[in-house]
Amino acid sequence: MKRAIEKTGIVTALGAMSGTSLDGVDAAILRTDGERIEGFGPASYRGYSPAEQAILRGALGQWAGDAVEAATDVIEQAHLALFEDFSGYDLVGFHGQTLAHAPRARGTLQVGDGAWLSQALGCPVVWDFRRTDVEMGGEGAPLAPFFHFACACHIRATEPLAFLNLGGVGNLTYVDPSRARPEEAGALLAFDTGPANAPLNDLLQSRLGLAFDEGGRTARRGTVEQGALELFLAEPYFARIPPKSLDRNDFSEMIALVAELNDADAAATLTAMCAAGVAAGIQHCPQAPAQVLVTGGGRHNPVLMQMLAVSLDCPVRPVEAVGLNGDMLEAQAFAYLAVRVARGLPTSCPGTTGVKAAIGGGTLSWPSETDVAV
Ligand SMILES: Nc1ncnc2c1ncn2[C@@H]1O[C@H](COP(=O)(O)OP(=O)(O)OP(=O)(O)O)[C@@H](O)[C@H]1O
Numbered sequence: 466m467k468r469a470i471e472k473t474g475i476v477t478a479l480g481a482m483s484g485t486s487l488d489g490v491d492a493a494i495l496r497t498d499g500e501r502i503e504g505f506g507p508a509s510y511r512g513y514s515p516a517e518q519a520i521l522r523g524a525l526g527q528w529a530g531d532a533v534e535a536a537t538d539v540i541e542q543a544h545l546a547l548f549e550d551f552s553g554y555d556l557v558g559f560h561g562q563t564l565a566h567a568p569r570a571r572g573t574l575q576v577g578d579g580a581w582l583s584q585a586l587g588c589p590v591v592w593d594f595r596r597t598d599v600e601m602g603g604e605g606a607p608l609a610p611f612f613h614f615a616c617a618c619h620i621r622a623t624e625p626l627a628f629l630n631l632g633g634v635g636n637l638t639y640v641d642p643s644r645a646r647p648e649e650a651g652a653l654l655a656f657d658t659g660p661a662n663a664p665l666n667d668l669l670q671s672r673l674g675l676a677f678d679e680g681g682r683t684a685r686r687g688t689v690e691q692g693a694l695e696l697f698l699a700e701p702y703f704a705r706i707p708p709k710s711l712d713r714n715d716f717s718e719m720i721a722l723v724a725e726l727n728d729a730d731a732a733a734t735l736t737a738m739c740a741a742g743v744a745a746g747i748q749h750c751p752q753a754p755a756q757v758l759v760t761g762g763g764r765h766n767p768v769l770m771q772m773l774a775v776s777l778d779c780p781v782r783p784v785e786a787v788g789l790n791g792d793m794l795e796a797q798a799f800a801y802l803a804v805r806v807a808r809g810l811p812t813s814c815p816g817t818t819g820v821k822a823a824i825g826g827g828t829l830s831w832p833s834e835t836d837v838a839v
């Protein structure tokens with residue numbers, strides 16, 4: 466088994482991601498040699514119970530201590546339970562849960578012990594994907610861009626395009642598919658665009674007891690408060706040259722900008738902030754993308770999609786338009802990255818995280834053996 470994973474040929478990898486929305490864990494099978502996508506396999510999701518979610522929320526922004534330990538336990542058990550839905554995989558890519566992310570100061574923390582998971586599953590696990598990149602001077606995020614490059618090749622894209630992920634935080638990858646490899650200069654430019662659903666979710670939760678603005682129903686009834694939007698766009702983050710990344714709560718004070726507004730206007734304004742962050746970010750791309758392919762939960766929000774369509778100068782479509790699965794792209798990305806780590810291929814480069822040179826980050830843990838830091 467070890468030989469097959471570390472050498473050549475196709476690996477059946479199971480990837481899992483617990484994102485900044487804190488709604489649950491996605492897991493998906495991908496068959497790949499770490500470069501080409503050979504095929505997609507089954508996928509599954511396990512939502513967090515309100516009690517689990519409260520534990521995760523309680524640990525956000527913390528680096529150590531009881532709250533972090535409790536969150537770690539929730540993450541490990543949730544993944545183990547979800548992985549019971551799968552069989553026949555050779556390798557696991559385990560992102561875990563980001564609790565804190567401050568790449569220029571204290572580092573980045575994804576909880577969930579991959580060495581423990583490897584023992585529990587009896588299968589090799591790649592985990593702790595972001596730490597080395599941060600240690601080498603990178604942002605440690607976003608990491609999906611190398612997979613986005615493979616997706617662009619898979620769909621036979623010929624012109625530069627962008628993948629836009631709208632989870633709790635938004636992130637965008639500009640891909641030039643004419644380049645031979647993702648780490649080649651000019652192949653990728655990636656960055657977090659700004660807050661996406663996280664502030665909207667937090668607002669709806671605190672005011673209406675709703676987990677999110679389903680179908681954009683609340684925002685649809687509201688009017689965007691232009692003054693608040695302008696204050697938001699005046700944040701220095703938007704002018705900063707990418708690569709750049711955010712912690713989930715970096716823009717949490719934005720909620721204060723809509724505090725005086727009624728529910729519908731506040732929701733409309735937070736939705737518009739997400740779209741405006743993307744429009745500001747896309748100006749940093751080396752050339753205008755021919756299309757923006759949207760992945761993540763935000764693509765289910767028609768109000769947000771309409772705002773994006775109005776503010777961007779190219780077609781904006783969910784990734785399903787090109788045959789990809791927008792609910793599982795991140796899980797598939799960590800399956801893909803796991804195979805790259807096992808094979809010694811890079812997972813980030815100057816264009817994606819700002820790291821000085823292309824590197825592979827992650828730890829490969831084998832059951833009953835010593836960990837191998839890669
Ligand atoms: N039908 C819907 N209508 C409106 N919004 C939706 C809908 N479905 C999902 N969302 C939004 O998408 C969010 C989930 O997105 P996703 O699963 O991509 O997040 P994530 O993986 O946790 O985040 P990240 O990419 O930041 O790690 C929900 O919390 C909600 O805000």
Ligand SMILES: CC(=O)N[C@H]1[C@@H]2OC[C@@H](O2)[C@@H](O)[C@@H]1O[C@H](C)C(=O)O
Pocket residue numbers: 484485563566573605606607608609610632633634635636657710711795
């Ligand atoms: C530090 C961290 O976990 N960042 C996440 C978060 O969620 C979206 C955005 O912020 C992105 O930078 C990243 O996740 C995706 C999967 C990535 O690394 O590509």
